[in-house]
Amino acid sequence: MATNPKKTAQRQGFKTGEYIVYPSHGVGQITAIEEQNVAGHSLELLVILFEQDKMTLRVPVAKIVSVGMRKLGDPAAVKKAFETVRGRPRVKRTMWSRRAQEYEAKINSGDLNSISEVVRDLFRSDTQPEQSYSERQLYEAALDRMAREIAAVNKCSETEAVKQIEQNLAKSPSRLKAAAEAEAEAEAEESDGKEEAA
Known part of the structure; x- marks a missing residue:
């Protein structure tokens, strides 16, 4: 399983360094966008750090909408x-x-x-x-x-x-x-x- 950090820093309106809200975990920060090869398929993942929980989550870009991830409120x-x-x-x-x-x-x-x-x-x-x-x-x-x-x-x-x-x-x-x-x-x-x- 190879991981390559992507040069492009934005996917579906979300970019690295940005804070987001992940419904079941709260506020996290997108630290990177990676590409992984899983079973011969290439997957783009947002790497999200939840600093307070000392947890990192990798969310497939294709699942952003279905998991309910959103931008911070205004x-x-x-x-x-x-x-x-x-x-x-x-x-x-x-x-x-x-x-x-x-x-x-x-x-x-x-x-x-x-x-x-x-x-x-x-x-x-x-x-x-x-x-x-x-x-x-x-x-x-x-x-x-x-x-x-x-x-x-x-x-x-x-x-x-x-x-x-x-x-x-x-x-x-x-x-x-x-x-x-x-x-x-x-x-x-x-x-x-x-x-x-x-």
Whole structure:
């Protein structure tokens, strides 16, 4: 099996050095375009590095569309994702196992907006009840995928992208209302304590 790095650095609109989104793995960078001979057939492959996972994937150029690989979102897509996380969480009243499958499917779709829906729906503020282990894992996976793409689009660190996401989550109307109620409750308890002491 011979491997020859290709001189041409672009295939189907994808070029070396470019960041892309591979649905089941998230954001990766195309490091090369290779040609391999497999069973007498010549195959062109995109070599994609997923640095955070320390993984390299070789995707046949002919399979780019069928695997759902896409270019990074643009600033408008990031803005829409932030609007989504600021929205009201939508939690279906179905069994957790079914919801977990739906969340997993959204995360692996590679669609930034679907991933931001999972982040929105599974986010828990400090005033809310604890998450189960599996909820927490799905939330972290969605947050990680979302942060990686936002960091690549906005050319910032993932830590900065997570901060931006969390700031937007805190602006959700239902979360602002809950925070105001918690604050009012704390003030009421404080004034009750002062009256008792008097």
